[in-house]
Amino acid sequence: EMNLKYVSSGKAKDIYENSSETLLFEFTDRVTAFDGKKKSDYNEKGEITCKIAEYWFNIMENNNIPTHYIECPTSTSMIVKRLDIIPVEVIWRNYVAGSFLRRYEAGEIKLPEGVGTEEGSPIHGGMIEFTTKFEAVDRPINTDEIISNGWLSEKEITYITDLTQRINDIMSQELAASGIILADFKVEYGRKPDGEIILADEVGTPDGCRFWKKDEFDEGAIISLDKDVFRKSIGDLTVAYRELFNKLQKNNK
Ligand code: C5P
Structure with missing residues (x-):
């Protein structure tokens, strides 16, 4: 249950306002392909995708690639800078x-x-x-x-x-x-x-x-x-x- 203000949804993520300067990405189990014509859900897809994104953002930051990543407060969510x-x-x-x-x-x-x-x-x-x-x-x-x-x-x-x-x-x-x-x-x-x-x-x-x-x-x-x-x-x-x-x-x- 989330009290944050809903902003929008991408193909696989839901986006919420976390603060005036940050957003929260919720990684869902949704998957779409072919410009949304093919759709499904896979159990635990959101969690594994969030973990993989977190893994790479840490590597990017360690390699001096500037990113919007801040932290993952739960296993399926990520806080990022508003851009x-x-x-x-x-x-x-x-x-x-x-x-x-x-x-x-x-x-x-x-x-x-x-x-x-x-x-x-x-x-x-x-x-x-x-x-x-x-x-x-x-x-x-x-x-x-x-x-x-x-x-x-x-x-x-x-x-x-x-x-x-x-x-x-x-x-x-x-x-x-x-x-x-x-x-x-x-x-x-x-x-x-x-x-x-x-x-x-x-x-x-x-x-x-x-x-x-x-x-x-x-x-x-x-x-x-x-x-x-x-x-x-x-x-x-x-x-x-x-x-x-x-x-x-x-x-x-
Ligand atoms: O379909 P295409 O060959 O153009 O995709 C190139 C790469 O970009 C693929 O890895 C695909 O998953 C990714 N892609 C994406 N989002 C899109 C289009 C492509 O992540 N809207």
């Missing part, structure tokens, strides 16, 4: 998958020079993409549109690109030690009242990343420990999320 959210979703891709492959197959985009055309083809050096956040369907946008909409300056786009690459390097390295490949991920940023841009939303959770088992990948099979288990209906989401978290923890004991 002015930048209405852009930032995607980093190390491998071809998901909407990137779909857009290629639909003839909407070309792949970068030398990149293969199958799920799992590596994108050497990685690449960044931006999509809209507050439209019904996530729409890829280019940096010119971001700048002309007044969402970010050219300098800020460079800053965010650098931060996102650093986040990729930190996560990829941690995950590699646990035998997991980081195929891609999404992050969001926001502005503090003093104007500083910091990492918002959540980072490193299987709701917003693609994680593939390395041994199996090297044998030619993609085994997902992320929301693709739900998107593709290939298993129990909570079981996959727990396996991911166990692998991460084992490596850090």
